Amino acid sequence: MNFGFAFLSQRTGFDIPFHVVPWSTADSYGRALWVCLLNTLLAAAIGIVLGSLLGFLLGVMRLSANWLARSLSLAIIEIVRNTPQLLQIIFWYVVMIQALPPPRNGLALPGGMILSVRGLNMPSIEMGTAGLWPFLLLVASLCLVPVFRGLRRRRRVFGWAAPLLPAIALVVVLLSVDHLDYPTLRGFNYVGGVVVPPELIALVAGLSLYMSAFVAEIVRASLQGIAKGQREAASSLGLSGAQALFLVILPQALRVMIPQLTNQYLNLTKSTSLGAAIAYPELVQIYAGTVLNQTGRALETMFLVMIIFLGINLAISGFMAWYNARVAIVER
Amino acid sequence: MAPTHVWVKRNLFPSLSSGLLTLVLAGVIIVLVKAIFNWAVTDATISGTTRAACDAGGACWTFIKVRFDLFFYGRYPSPERWRVDLALALVVGTTAATLIAPPRWQGWLALILLGFVPAVAGILLVGGLFGLAYIATNLWGGLMLNVLLTAVAGGGGFILGVFLALGRRSKYPVIRLFSMLFIELWRGVPLLTVLFMAMLLVPLFMPNGATIDNLLRAMLALTLFTAAYMAEIVRGGLQAIPRGQAEAATALGLRPWAIQCFIVLPQALRLVIPGLVNTVIDLFKDTTLVSIVGLFDLLAVITQAQKDQVWLGMAREGYAFAVVVFFLCCFGMSLFSRRLEHRLNRHLRY
Numbered sequence: 011m012n013f014g015f016a017f018l019s020q021r022t023g024f025d026i027p028f029h030v031v032p033w034s035t036a037d038s039y040g041r042a043l044w045v046c047l048l049n050t051l052l053a054a055a056i057g058i059v060l061g062s063l064l065g066f067l068l069g070v071m072r073l074s075a076n077w078l079a080r081s082l083s084l085a086i087i088e089i090v091r092n093t094p095q096l097l098q099i100i101f102w103y104v105v106m107i108q109a110l111p112p113p114r115n116g117l118a119l120p121g122g123m124i125l126s127v128r129g130l131n132m133p134s135i136e137m138g139t140a141g142l143w144p145f146l147l148l149v150a151s152l153c154l155v156p157v158f159r160g161l162r163r164r165r166r167v168f169g170w171a172a173p174l175l176p177a178i179a180l181v182v183v184l185l186s187v188d189h190l191d192y193p194t195l196r197g198f199n200y201v202g203g204v205v206v207p208p209e210l211i212a213l214v215a216g217l218s219l220y221m222s223a224f225v226a227e228i229v230r231a232s233l234q235g236i237a238k239g240q241r242e243a244a245s246s247l248g249l250s251g252a253q254a255l256f257l258v259i260l261p262q263a264l265r266v267m268i269p270q271l272t273n274q275y276l277n278l279t280k281s282t283s284l285g286a287a288i289a290y291p292e293l294v295q296i297y298a299g300t301v302l303n304q305t306g307r308a309l310e311t312m313f314l315v316m317i318i319f320l321g322i323n324l325a326i327s328g329f330m331a332w333y334n335a336r337v338a339i340v341e342r
Numbered sequence: 343m344a345p346t347h348v349w350v351k352r353n354l355f356p357s358l359s360s361g362l363l364t365l366v367l368a369g370v371i372i373v374l375v376k377a378i379f380n381w382a383v384t385d386a387t388i389s390g391t392t393r394a395a396c397d398a399g400g401a402c403w404t405f406i407k408v409r410f411d412l413f414f415y416g417r418y419p420s421p422e423r424w425r426v427d428l429a430l431a432l433v434v435g436t437t438a439a440t441l442i443a444p445p446r447w448q449g450w451l452a453l454i455l456l457g458f459v460p461a462v463a464g465i466l467l468v469g470g471l472f473g474l475a476y477i478a479t480n481l482w483g484g485l486m487l488n489v490l491l492t493a494v495a496g497g498g499g500f501i502l503g504v505f506l507a508l509g510r511r512s513k514y515p516v517i518r519l520f521s522m523l524f525i526e527l528w529r530g531v532p533l534l535t536v537l538f539m540a541m542l543l544v545p546l547f548m549p550n551g552a553t554i555d556n557l558l559r560a561m562l563a564l565t566l567f568t569a570a571y572m573a574e575i576v577r578g579g580l581q582a583i584p585r586g587q588a589e590a591a592t593a594l595g596l597r598p599w600a601i602q603c604f605i606v607l608p609q610a611l612r613l614v615i616p617g618l619v620n621t622v623i624d625l626f627k628d629t630t631l632v633s634i635v636g637l638f639d640l641l642a643v644i645t646q647a648q649k650d651q652v653w654l655g656m657a658r659e660g661y662a663f664a665v666v667v668f669f670l671c672c673f674g675m676s677l678f679s680r681r682l683e684h685r686l687n688r689h690l691r692y
Binding site: 074075076077078079082088089091092093094095096097100101104105108280281282283284286287294298302308309312315316319320323324 | 353356364533535546641669672673
């Protein structure tokens, strides 16, 4: 048995049905790794954002003065926490496939989006001649905001750029948009726009709902952990309930929440591997499935998959540790 | 107890916005519950034994009724199923007894649970001894497999986890480093890849001709994975025991192993029992992942049953049944864990 990664440069010959970056059957196994890594990261990123928002909502509902909201939140949390995640993902997938209409009479959603059994068809932004450069400019200017804010606070030159630079970049992006490409029905399927496949929708729904139940309990416990006097002080200053929550309670509760949230984010990232059960082309589905079967390289493919998951998890926990240190109480 | 109208005013309509929220939520809940109730009860069919009986438009529980035994025992031969029931009763009974028995019995019960019960249950399930017919593991399936995997990986993971937790606090750097690497490695990768690894890589390292049973490999993978999580929980308990306890024991002349066994671990484990039960609940839910690597647990059996030509399109009924079964098991365990926690902390309350 020989161990080696020479196979990574070979031609694959298989199709990956969903990809964020271009992919053709002539591409190599190395490129396939990159394509399905991006698929994994996409599912994880959407899942983390949606799950955090939903979890926060459920957690606040659990503490609501309204009995119905409180009980509904409790019921959702208990049902979601006490059933297997894989079962939930398969459930969403099967129910969605059974309930959604065929492309011929897809549901028209606001903003030109169409939902059918083939997935969610969304209009795409066509950039004309400028390509992706305006977007890169926007991302770069957003990254520079903290730097310019620091300059502004110290009343140095270019301090004005803190709010203006992203605004200018946004205008550049909007000006260089050529047109929106709306999906239209042609034959048995849609052309134009971008498609979010049903596998991704089911996976993200399963992942984020499952995580939100755990996040809700974390949010509830941390909000309850903040001394009652803080809320009373906020209301005696004349702050409204929402103002007290977002300006006084939450910033303090965040410190308790972050290490536990990190655990949940790591769990969700690992759980993207369950996409293999509904044929969402992510790392495990492609590498522990298709690539392993084609090349017979069991050791190398499993090694790659595990190393990549370890790497992603270390990166997330590193980032959260940095953020945790940033928001920690500075004791003098 | 306040009169009803006071309760309603205070909890449902304390302010205008909250009252509106109540109305909206009540509307949504009524519509949803009514739709589900109609599907699951009013329009449902449970009579008969064939597909033809299901013509009311609602859920077809006849499918579940016909397949009920399959969902619980897989293809385990019918006349031998009492063995499964007996093994299950034995494991659940001794586990519950160990957790709720008075403290002076708990040590002995734990020894029986971890030493004697697995052997008896194993002989009952596999057979081939004492006149019991041999049942090959590829016939095992259904919920029985989920319970079995949970019991094996929970028990084995607990023992291994205690050793890893002690190892992580060892004064020897090699043991400490090994335990730390082991724990972090398993916790950093998805369970699914661990299962894939067990299924695909273990055969590569076996000598020619030798094979390990698929079920055994899944058990091994789940045990190692669970051990890493249990180790961290036990470590938390160990950290909570004041050093004075061990120092006092040393002063009394106890050997290091005796200090761990009789002084530190009993106190530490008592603190972390709720955490360990939570890990077992997670483990029970995660046993469904073996369906992806080709074992026929409850989820896999249900998925397969609805592909039967006669019963096509029974996905909703099948998965609804699975949701109910898993919910009852997991919710039951978590209620039990909450009561246990309450009982164990009795000495802390005044």
